[in-house]
Amino acid sequence: MQPERRPDQIPSIDEAAVRAVDRALAALRRGEVVAIENTDGSVGAAVSVESVAIDAVQRLKRLTGGVAGLAITRRRAIVLGLLTEGEDDSPALSGSVVALGCAGGLTADQAHALADPEQPPKGIVVPPGLTARIMDAHSRDAAAVDLVRLARLLPAAITAAVADTSRSAAEWAAEHDLLLVRARDVADYRSHVVRTLRRVADARVPLSGAENTRIFAFRPADGGPEHLAIVIGDPDPAHPVLARLHSECFTGDLLGSLRCDCGDQLRGAIAEIARQGSGVLLYLAQEGRGIGLVNKLRAYRIQDKGFDTVDANEILGFEADERVYLPAAEMLRQLGYGAVRLMTNNPEKLRQLGRCGINVVERVAHIFPSNGHNEGYLRTKAERSGHMF
Structure with missing residues (x-):
């Protein structure tokens, strides 16, 4: 998990830039090629590896006159054995991506094999002469990976x-009828979108x-899914409010899946807040620890092969x-709450919420027994993610 930027570190909102990223996300989900302008003014093209076909790679070559490479996350490169943990692990490159290439470029089949989480990493045939370069977090390749990640696709492009x-990025993109987005706008996108969150509806439930x-609904300007605030009782903003941050879990919250403890945590938090008289539960649209439902199901398939939740996410290419x-x-700020007593077992939530300007005055333990299906899941939380049980 990368540290959040404090509110005073977030640049002013560029609405045109937000719209450009929005359109690029939709295009990538449709399997289309998008143009990305680098910080030095150079331009390239990218397409999601998940939806790419052989003819799309050929089209990419014809459009650009260049050779096709594969941009993957640094985490996926480590899983493939192309990098070792800690290699070039400088703060400037933290969270960056790796650009893979070879003479003549990669084929669609080679790109798919390198990005496909269903294939055992040790069984993947690495193309002869494959090179791996760690890219800066504001590079064109990093922007391409960030775009497909934001689109909830496999994090590879x-x-x-x-x-x-000889031509500007805008001229080249217009000539080829491609959507153009700037790498720096992709890097700032999440922070921009958060600042556009607006309360759009509320009702007694x-x-x-x-x-x-x-229940209060908050919608971002990018048209993405709404986040919900479930306010129980009448919390007094003058005192720290009992709060729970709950990331949505379709399988656990709605279907009652036994693979996790999310359903127990959701219902238990509501019951505890009601017992104490008042509080707020924030229901955040961050399925699967932020990777989306489809990728969470992919992670489940990997876990069924004997990997834990952390390994499964990393094999997919995510943190x-x-x-x-x-x-x-x-x-919380829009609701008027600046200080909370946070119901969590996750120390990272305490740190990150504090970095975002909310005063966490107390951690309230939020523990539920295992059910026979999620013992390994809970053990991984404690041993690898530092959860406090």
């Missing part, structure tokens, strides 16, 4: 640099055991936890 440098409840807590902090 096929990229190619434009060989002809009596809950079983917590009848005095009101162990991709969640961000700026939205939670912004929602």
Whole structure:
């Protein structure tokens, strides 16, 4: 998990830049090619490896006049054995991506094999002469990976640099009828979107055991999923409010999956807040620790092969936890709560919420027994993620 930027570190909102990123995300989900302008003014093209076909790689080559490479997360490169843990682990490159390439470029089949989490990493045939370069966090390749990650696709993109440098990025993209996005705008996108969160609706919703409840919906300007604040009773903003940050879990919250403890945590938090008289539960649209439902199901398949939750996320190319807590902090501020007693077992939530400007005055333990199906999951939380049980 990367540290959140404090509110005073967030640049002013560029609405045109936010719209450009929004459109690029939609295009990538449709399997289309998008143009990305680097910080030095050069331009390249990218397409999601998940939706790419053989003809798309050929089109990329024809469009750019360059060779196709693969941009993957640094975590995926470590899983593949192309980097070792700690290699070039400088703060400037933290969270960066790795650009893979070889003479003549990669084929679609080679790119798929390198990015496919279903294939055992030790069984993947590495193309002869494959090179791996760690890229700066604000590079074009990093932007391409961040875009597909934001689109809830596998975090890997096929990229190619434009060989002809005589035209501007805007001119080249317009000539080829491609959406253009700037790498620096992609890097700032999450922070920009959080600052556009607005309360769009609220209503009284009596809950079983917590009848005095009101739900507030917050929507970001990018048109993404809404975050919800479930306010129970009448919390006094003058005192630290009992709060729970709960990331949505379709399988656990709605279906009652026994693979996790999310359903127990959700219902238990509502019951405890009601018992204490008042509080707020923030229901955050961050399925699967921020990787999305589809990728969470992919992680489950990997876990069924004997890997734990951390390993499964990393094999997919994600960090162990991709969640961000700026939205939670912004929602609390808009509701008038600046200090909380936080119900959590996760020390990272305490640190990150504090970095976002919310005063966490107390940790309230939030523990539930295992059920026979989630013992390994809970053990991994404690042993590898530092959860306090």
